[in-house]
Amino acid sequence: MKVSARLKDVPASPIRKLVPLAQEAKKQGVKVYHFNIGDPDIETPKEMIEVLHTWKQNPIGYAQSQGEAPLLDALKTYYHGLGFPFITTGDIQVTVGGSEAISWALFATCNPGDEAIVFEPFYANYNSYATVHGVKLVPVTTSSANGFHIPGIAVIEKKITGKTRAILFCNPNNPTGTVYSRQEIEIFVRLAQKYNLFLLSDEVYREYTYDGVPHVSILEFMEKLPDRVIMLDSLSKRYSACGIRIGALVSKNRDIMEGVLRIGQGRLSAGLVDQAIASRLTNVPKSYLSAIHKEFEARRDVLYEGLKKIKGVTLPKPEGAFYTIVKLPVNDAELFCQWLLTTFRDPSANSEDQAETLMLAPAAGFYATPDSGKNEVRIAYVLNTKALKRSIELLALALKQYSQ
Secondary structure (H helix, E strand, C coil), rough: CCCCCCHCCCCCCCCCHHHHHHHHHCCCCCCEEECCCCCCCCCCCCHHHHHHHCCCCCCCCCCCCCCCCCHHHHHHHHHCCCCCCCCCCEEEEEEHHHHHHHHHHHHCCHHHHHCEEEEECCCHHHHHHHHHCEEEEEEEEHHHHCCCCCHHHHHCCCCCCCCCEEEEECCCCCCCCCHHHHHHHHHHHHHHHHHEEEHHHHHHHCCCCCCCCCCCCCCCCCCCCCCCCCEEEEECCCCCHHHHEEEEEECCCCHHHHHHHHHHHCCCCCCCCHHHHHHHHHHHHHHHHHHHHHHHHHHHHHHHHHHHCCCCEEECCCCCEEEEECCCCCCCHHHHHHHHHHCCCCCCCCCCCCCCEEECCCHHCCCCCCCCCCCCEECCCCCCCHHHHHHHHHHHHHHHEEEE
């Protein structure tokens, strides 16, 4: 029996594809520093963890398909606190992580064969969702030379065709760490108006912008373009709670909201316990978010300053999120990442030391243009500064050994 062609077309995630190699290394007693995935080592707020200690509901049943009322109210309060009092609970659909929100947004705005503009390098799993739904991602290439900011509006317009239905972007950006300026967001808005396009804004990392750079949310333009704006969100990174799998799709477009609710009814619901934990977001003090912001900015500085000192390594200074695209002095970053897990060990370690290595994500999977990103990796600086400093040492040793 043959499986479907489209199943074979779904790409492997560059973030997780090397996991078997990492698992094998760990079986051999090797300590692996994970910089391949955005799974921070910072503790989830105690206000959320308390739900697990006090849970009494038995049996644990289905939740509401749109989302449980306490969570919808908490999300509404959160968006009001950002300065968007026009958001109602009817504008919010709770999803299973930000991933489901992205997938549903593409499904809701594009028919099979339609196109969506993206800015490469882009979040690799956009590729997976687009392939599943038969949507073609049309890349606009950005460059590390200007910090991966978008090119002029004319360059983007050349990519727009009669099949273009949406512009999908991530701000602050995963995987580049770029924070789009107000002028850049306004370019997206002008294009949406001129060509009748949807704007799909992935804002999972909005709390993490550095050096005083402001975050400009697409919600600022939602009242101006109520039928074209869709904001995609997640609690995973904001509250260091990747495992509760709670996200949100926010829009004023009634057809979209009614349609994604029908999809939600078909998949029944996001987890009841997950939603109960997430609904405590309004109990989390602002000091938690300010502390986590300060911590990630410190990690950014350690990583950036450390990598700059390694010969042949180049990167722009990340402006937000907790990722960066790094160019390495290798011909094939994927082979190098495999070698790190299968072969490299610190040559200075003695027999009493635990062998160590690090896991990175090859960046080619974050591009749609063939042969792009071949000598780049994405690094997620989700480990503490001590682990970061050690990993920078390991990377310098590995590159020196690899080139010999």
